Each structure stands twice: as C-alpha cells, then as structure tokens.
Amino acid sequence: MSRSVLVTGGNRGLGLAMARALAGAGDKVAITYRSGEPPQELVELGCLPVKCDITEPEQVEQAFKEVEDAHGRVEVLVANAGINRDTLLLRMSEEDFSAVLETNLMGTFRVVKRASKGMLRARTGRIVLISSVVGLAGSAGQANYAASKAALVGFGRSLSRELGSRGITCNVVAPGFIDTDMTRELTDEQRKVIMEKIPAARYGEPEEVAATVRFLASEEAAYITGAVIPVDGGLGMGH
Numbered sequence: 509m510s511r512s513v514l515v516t517g518g519n520r521g522l523g524l525a526m527a528r529a530l531a532g533a534g535d536k537v538a539i540t541y542r543s544g545e546p547p548q549e550l551v552e553l554g555c556l557p558v559k560c561d562i563t564e565p566e567q568v569e570q571a572f573k574e575v576e577d578a579h580g581r582v583e584v585l586v587a588n589a590g591i592n593r594d595t596l597l598l599r600m601s602e603e604d605f606s607a608v609l610e611t612n613l614m615g616t617f618r619v620v621k622r623a624s625k626g627m628l629r630a631r632t633g634r635i636v637l638i639s640s641v642v643g644l645a646g647s648a649g650q651a652n653y654a655a656s657k658a659a660l661v662g663f664g665r666s667l668s669r670e671l672g673s674r675g676i677t678c679n680v681v682a683p684g685f686i687d688t689d690m691t692r693e694l695t696d697e698q699r700k701v702i703m704e705k706i707p708a709a710r711y712g713e714p715e716e717v718a719a720t721v722r723f724l725a726s727e728e729a730a731y732i733t734g735a736v737i738p739v740d741g742g743l744g745m746g747h
C-alpha cells in the first residue's frame with residue numbers, strides 16, 4: 509500500500525537516504541528542504557519537495573497543506589531535520605543554545621503536532637523522531653545538541669503513551685556517527701578518538717539508519733512504540 513510519507517530535511521544526509529528508502533518501498537514521499545534546490549534524484553523518483561524552515565510555524569503549515577493536496581494526509585512522519593552548534597559550555601552563547609533547541613526540539617514539536625491531527629482522525633499513523641547517541645550518553649562540546657536530542661526521548665515516549673490507543677506509534681532512532689556533512693566537520697583527531705570507542709570500528713552509512721526508519725514506519729512494526737533504537741555500531745551500549 510502506498511502511504512503519504514513526509515521526511516523533514518530530506519534534501520541531504522540521513523534524510524535523503526530515508527526518502528530514497530521509503531520511496532523504494534513504494535510510498536508517496538514528500539521531503540522538506542530549507543536551502544538550495546531539492547536533489548534532482550528525488551524528483552526523478554517521484555518525490556515531492558516542499559520548501560520549509562521548521563523554525564517558522566507558517567512555513568510548516570504551508571508545507572503540510574502542499575503535501576496533503578498532493579498525497580493526502582501524512583500517514584508517516586519522519587522528523588529528521590536538525591542542526592548542531594558545537595562548542596564548550598563557557599563559550600556557548602544563548603544563541604548557540606536556543607538555535608539548536610529551536611530547530612531540534614521545537615521544530616520537531618511543530619511538525620509532529622501538525623501531522624498528529626490527521627493521524628488521530630484516521631486512527632493510524634507512524635511517527636519516527638531522529639535523536640542521537642549523544643542524547644543518551646552526553647558529549648563534551650555538545651551540551652546544546654545533547655540536551656535537544658535527550659528531550660526528543662521524553663517527547664516521543666510521552667506521545668507514544670498519548671497516541672498509542674489510536675493506532676499511532678512513535679519511536680525514536682538514535683544514530684551514532686554516520687558519514688554525512690554533519691560529521692565531516694569533525695577534525696581528524698576527533699574522528700580518531702570517536703572511532704576507538706565504536707565496537708563496529710567504523711562510521712555508519714546513512715542507508716543503515718534509513719533501513720531502521722523504514723522498518724519502524726512499516727505495518728510490521730505496529731507493536732513497537734516508545735522505543736529508542738540505537739543505530740550506532742555499539743557506541744551507546746548500556747544507555
């Protein structure tokens with residue numbers, strides 16, 4: 509069955525891999541992109557790109573209207589868009605902290621709230637939130653980012669309690685270090701230190717996160733909700 513899927517931040521990195529995987533499974537996929545042009549590859553796959561900055565409530569509303577007009581109400585939401593502004597606490601400005609919370613937590617709240625309206629009416633739906641291993645384990649120099657990603661766990665688990673009886677699942681995926689623009693910013697020294705802690709002894713591929721998201725979005729995953737699924741090569745074991 510072809511469902512209406514929305515992936516935020518689907519123009520690159522993990523979101524692009526998720527859009528590919530879900531479109532490949534036969535779903536009608538829409539992605540949000542904030543800057544630049546949407547990838548031609550997705551247009552060729554039949555995906556619908558909608559421009560949207562998730563920190564702007566009017567843009568979120570407009571994006572949902574465009575998706576609903578083209579594909580019907582959103583049945584699967586993947587709240588993936590996120591940013592980091594890494595620095596040590598004493599150097600971290602109010603702006604560094606609030607910008608990360610505003611995108612990663614508030615932006616996720618906005619899209620989830622909007623998607624849940626249609627899901628509640630239909631009494632079915634799939635919500636997947638993209639957190640991070642550092643939300644559970646913490647990370648020096650990432651207090652803002654880790655706080656925002658930890659918050660998604662409490663947010664998602666509350667939603668699974670609130671929406672579970674209506675056939676809606678809400679799960680959290682916690683990727684480890686995946687090879688995307690976000691992790692390419694790390695220095696060689698940082699990469700070396702991180703690599704030593706990963707039992708799988710390698711970075712993950714975006715497709716490995718996408719496969720987990722595709723499963724959580726599937727019919728087969730109907731009895732999984734409120735879960736936090738690590739895709740981290742063992743990095744976060746014990747959390």
Ligand code: NDP
Binds near residue numbers: 542544562588641685
């Ligand atoms: P990228 O930096 O490669 O991509 C981030 C995506 O989010 C882009 O599409 C970007 O759009 C979008 N985005 C950022 N801010 C906004 C906004 N205000 N409104 C709309 N879209 C926005 O990151 P990744 O693909 O690596 O990460 C995707 C998600 O996975 C993030 O939530 C990240 O925190 C999480 N994650 C990543 C890990 C990794 O190792 N890569 C590990 C754990 C979690 P634009 O192109 O316009 O900037």
